[in-house]
Structures are given as C-alpha cells and as structure tokens.
C-alpha cells in the first residue's frame with residue numbers, strides 16, 4: 001500500500017488523509033426518505049455534535065457495551081502482547097475518540113504505527129493530536145473517510161498488520177453487509193492480516209431496552225441530531241422536536257432498531273423535495289444486530305476469517321474476537 005493523495009495539514013495538526021465526499025450525503029438522504037419504510041444511514045449520525053453525543057452515551061451506566069468492552073481490553077491486550085512481538089501497525093475502523101486503542105498501545109511495545117479511520121473528521125483530528133502526545137513513539141496517521149469505500153491507507157510496511165473494529169459497530173450492518181465489510185477488511189489488511197473485533201452478544205431484551213432508552217435522554221438527542229444535521233448541511237426544514245426517539249429489540253431479526261417517529265401529520269421540505277409524514281410514521285435510523293459467539297464466528301468464516309481466540313466478558317455481555325485471514 002502507498003501514500004494516498006488527499007492529504008491536508010495545518011501548522012499544528014497531524015497530516016490527515018481526507019477522502020470524504022459530501023455529495024453522497026444529499027443523495028443518500030433523499031433516497032432513504034423516498035422508501036416506503038423511510039430510513040437514514042447511521043453513519044450520518046456522526047458530525048462533530050453527533051460524536052460528542054456518542055461520547056456522552058458511552059459515559060451512561062445503561063450503555064453496557066462501552067464499559068464492558070473497555071474492561072475486557074487490558075486482558076485481550078496482554079494476550080496479544082504474547083502473540084505480536086515484532087513491529088506492527090494497527091488500523092482502526094470507526095475509531096471515534098480513540099479510547100479503546102490505548103490498552104493495546106500500552107501493552108504492545110512493537111506497535112510502530114496507528115491508522116485510525118473515521119467519518120467524523122474534526123472529532124478524529126482532535127483525538128489524534130492528543131493520542132500522538134500520549135504515545136510519541138507511535139506514528140499516528142488519521143484517515144477521514146467511509147470505511148465501506150476503498151481507501152488507500154498511508155501504512156508503513158511492518159511485520160504484522162492488525163485491524164481493530166471495536167464498539168460492535170459491525171452490528172450496524174445487516175448480516176449480508178457485515179460479511180461484505182469483513183471481506184473488504186481482508187483485502188485492506190492483506191493476506192497475513194489480523195482483525196480484533198468487538199461484537200455485542202444476545203441477551204435479555206429488558207437489558208437491551210435500558211441501554212438504548214437511557215433515563216437522561218442522551219440517546220434520544222443523538223438520534224434527533226441527524227435531523228438537525230440534515231437541516232444545517234442540506235437546507236432542510238425538519239422540526240426535530242416533532243420526532244420521538246423510539247428504540248426496541250426486534251427478536252425475529254436479533255437487532256435493536258432505532259427510529260424517529262413523527263408525532264404529527266406533516267410535510268417537510270428537504271432541499272426542494274416535499275417529504276410527507278403521517279402521525280406515527282417512522283424514519284428507521286439504526287440497527288444494532290446481536291450475535292451469539294457461534295453465529296459470529298460462522299459469519300466471519302464465510303468471509304475468509306478464522307477465529308484464533310475469543311474473549312467473553314462477565315455474564316457473556318460482550319465478546320471480542322481475534323480473527324486471522326485464512
């Protein structure tokens with residue numbers, strides 16, 4: 001892999017490889033709102049405000065996936081340190097605030113480069129500056145872009161290339177999309193690549209309900225923020241307060257669904273297109289699929305990944321898998 005072209009840098013910031021193409025946002029929003037079940041892609045939650053709301057969600061006691069995975073990672077990192085003794089690089093997909101990579105960087109002295117990829121560019125740039133200060137021996141090379149597209153990564157030729165995909169972000173894909181992502185990640189990480197991936201497990205719907213319907217209403221704000229973003233960036237006229245956050249576990253599909261439900265009959269102008277809503281009609285904004293360990297390992301195998309090791313959190317609340325390209 002070689003250096004990519006769209007490099008931007010300011011005097012005090014790290015060079016950032018920026019691949020983001022804004023025109024997709026407008027066409028994706030209109031396409032999603034024209035479907036019978038209106039929908040918006042969850043990647044559009046993450047403007048700078050959306051990333052801040054996500055960080056607030058991670059601090060909630062109800063949102064078990066974040067704290068549970070974070071608590072598992074020091075043990076995972078210790079085990080990885082036995083396995084990866086040579087010079088290595090980590091490529092993180094959907095890196096967010098870069099909290100979860102820290103236990104890995106602390107435990108694995110061979111990590112020479114870290115390439116975080118995220119769609120939320122300003123948030124990523126700020127987080128990278130701090131991480132570079134904390135780990136001066138690691139070359140931090142941020143890439144702003146959609147990890148579902150083909151990205152040329154600015155990676156160094158090192159002995160081990162380890163992909164990292166925490167947060168159960170893979171659960172936002174349908175199983176078919178997840179398989180496609182895993183196939184693409186194999187191409188990106190190369191024939192000797194590894195992938196450390198965090199995936200939420202199946203559990204009581206009561207527990208799931210609390211996690212996606214927090215008492216402080218932060219998840220509701222996160223959900224509605226997508227409408228505020230569409231208004232600001234695409235000249236639309238949503239009144240976010242007329243849409244209610246609605247999240248529930250769909251047992252038949254093994255996924256938590258998040259929707260925004262119109263509380264009124266209304267017509268919204270979305271950059272020149274009139275979009276009609278009846279009372280109670282929803283926009284489907286996110287899925288979070290849950291997988292048993294057997295289901296996930298089988299899915300990974302169909303994408304050419306062999307599970308070398310996996311770790312289960314207390315009460316099997318969350319799982320982390322180390323996959324090897326087979």
Ligand SMILES: C[S@@+](CC[C@H](N)C(=O)[O-])C[C@H]1O[C@@H](n2cnc3c(N)ncnc32)[C@H](O)[C@@H]1O
Nearest residue numbers: 043046094095096118119120145146147166167
């Ligand atoms: C659920 S959060 C997880 C954040 C962090 N990895 C963690 O585990 O706490 C999803 C992250 O992926 C990013 N993201 C979502 N869809 C993306 C896409 N298609 N391409 C790149 N980044 C994406 C978001 O900006 C966000 O930082």
